[in-house]
Amino acid sequence: MRAVAYSIKSSEKEPLAIANRKKHDITLISNALSEDTVVYAEGKEAVIVFVDDELSEKVINRLADLGIKYIATRSTSVEHIDKQAAVSRNIRIANVPASILKEGSQEALSMALAAETILNLDRWQHKKCLGSACVCSRACDQHNELFDSLNEGDHEK
Structure with a gap:
């Protein structure tokens, strides 16, 4: 998946690169969106x-006019997004x-945020449910039912 990451701090570059493992074509920029x-x-x-x-x-x-289909935030909050x-x-x-997110060093926190962000891109790319990372899952019973059925199918494999 082709993505651009905004507001990247120098301390986030390595964790994102490690988590990504060259799977996605991600442009890192320090400018805020x-x-x-x-x-x-x-x-x-x-x-x-x-x-x-x-x-x-x-x-x-x-963003939509440019063809953006996905927004992944490297935070727990989505208050900054007009949903x-x-x-x-x-x-x-x-x-x-x-x-x-578990208590730990800043480095561990940066790695956890990067890993989850890349996991979200992976799931979108493979058309899989994001589960609790999907913002709509907090307001959509249909999504929760879909997630439950997908997880049941995963356990049967």
Whole structure:
């Protein structure tokens, strides 16, 4: 999957590279996502963001116009994302579930955030359910039923 990661700090580059293992073509930039930097998403399928990035309705619409289908946030919060705008433009959103974050060093936290972000890209690429990382799963019974049935199928293999 082709993606651009916004607001990347130097300490996040190595964990993302390790977690990615060259599976996805990810462009890392230090600029925050905004109306001025949305153009870096051209030709990509996904954007990887953080809580400092602007994901207003206007930015979401521009992302959709550029062909973005997925927004993966490297945080547990999705408050910075206009979810209504994303839904209206058929863009899927994933976050990092709080349950995967364990107490530890900053390095361990960076690796956990990177690993979950890459896992979300992997699942989207293979058209698999994201489970608790899928933002819609918190508001959609149909999604939860689908996730339950997919997990049952996984256990039968």
